[in-house]
Amino acid sequence: MASAPQSNSLPILYSDLVPLNSQQHADFTLRAVDAAPFLADQHAVPLTVDEFVSAQRFLPIVFSSGEDPVPLALMGLNEGVNTIVDDEGKIRGLSYIPAYVRRYPWMLARLRPDSEELSLCFDPKVGTIGAFEDGEALFDGAEPTELTKGILAFCEQFEQAAARTAEFMKELKSYDLLMEGEVAIQPEGADKPYVYRGFQMVNEQKLRDLRGDTLRKINQSGMLPLIHAHLFSLQLIREIFQQQVEQGKLPPVLAPAL
Numbered sequence: 001m002a003s004a005p006q007s008n009s010l011p012i013l014y015s016d017l018v019p020l021n022s023q024q025h026a027d028f029t030l031r032a033v034d035a036a037p038f039l040a041d042q043h044a045v046p047l048t049v050d051e052f053v054s055a056q057r058f059l060p061i062v063f064s065s066g067e068d069p070v071p072l073a074l075m076g077l078n079e080g081v082n083t084i085v086d087d088e089g090k091i092r093g094l095s096y097i098p099a100y101v102r103r104y105p106w107m108l109a110r111l112r113p114d115s116e117e118l119s120l121c122f123d124p125k126v127g128t129i130g131a132f133e134d135g136e137a138l139f140d141g142a143e144p145t146e147l148t149k150g151i152l153a154f155c156e157q158f159e160q161a162a163a164r165t166a167e168f169m170k171e172l173k174s175y176d177l178l179m180e181g182e183v184a185i186q187p188e189g190a191d192k193p194y195v196y197r198g199f200q201m202v203n204e205q206k207l208r209d210l211r212g213d214t215l216r217k218i219n220q221s222g223m224l225p226l227i228h229a230h231l232f233s234l235q236l237i238r239e240i241f242q243q244q245v246e247q248g249k250l251p252p253v254l255a256p257a258l
Contacts, residue, residue: 012045013038013104015125019111022142029135030147031128036101037089038126043076045100048161049168052226056233058096059084060240063178063200063230069169071230073098074240077196078251083243099158105129108155118159120152171223172202175214179203185241187250194241194250201234202227 010017020028039045044062047055048071055061055073063069073096075082084095091097105123110116122129129138138148172178181201186193207227210218218224244250 011107012042013101014107014123016123017107017109017121018124019109019119019121020138020148022139022144026139026142027131028129028138029132030138031132031135033128035089036085036091036104038104039075039085039101040082040087040089041080043079043081044072044074045098047071047073047098047100048158048165049226050161050164051096051099052229055096055098056229056236058094058236059098059233060236061230061233062181063169065180065198065200069173069178069200071165071169072199074237076249077194077237077240077244078249081244081249083240083247083249099161103155103158106151106155108159120148120155168223168226171218171221172227175206175210175218177202177206177227179206183237185238187245196237202230204231 047061051073052061052071060074062072062074064072075084084092084097086092105126105128107121108118109121111119124130128135136147137145139145144152178200179202181197181199183196184193185196218227
């Protein structure tokens with residue numbers, strides 16, 4: 001159900017990366033869009049801890065499986081299913097759009113493995129960045145426009161939030177609070193339940209058993225509200241399932257889904 005982001009080459013959503021520069025892209029503009037077609041077949045995207053409180057009202061927050069888990073916002077329970085956007089990528093009603101999605105097609109990337117410097121890059125296959133007659137300019141001569149400066153600032157903020165998220169996950173693992181998750185949902189009239197696995201969640205019993213200095217450290221570090229936001233959000237898994245039912249997006253065969 002909750003696959004980890006791609007570890008080889010590029011992160012999810014991204015098909016390619018090109019560094020933005022005033023020499024090659026002096027006449028490039030950014031077209032406004034009202035849809036995210038690239039999201040239509042994505043059922044989960046990474047989430048930063050800065051977003052937990054806002055996201056938990058709309059989307060289940062789980063953790064990917066494996067040795068290096070990351071927080072994920074679930075938008076569907078099956079691979080290729082997204083319930084918050086339609087097939088054209090237009091938002092259905094009110095929901096929370098993770099910063100990872102709002103950042104696309106931009107990101108900060110290290111162009112050389114021997115350098116710590118990050119450069120603003122974009123996915124050229126997005127179709128909204130190019131030498132168009134319309135759209136907002138990315139450069140004014142050799143200087144970035146306010147639009148480009150704003151994009152850079154957002155990407156920098158995202159990287160900072162990602163660093164905080166990595167620290168949160170390191171602490172969560174150090175306290176051995178994660179467990180393999182499983183959800184079984186049996187629709188009315190069905191002979192067998194849909195069983196969803198392939199994700200991790202906080203073990204509530206281990207959390208309740210924490211005592212003394214450990215519990216105090218978790219509380220003082222600000223981890224406890226984040227953990228509770230994750231746990232509260234899990235009730236939304238059944239709502240996502242119901243949305244899949246209403247949208248006709250359940251698998252045709254009742255079998256365990258990963």
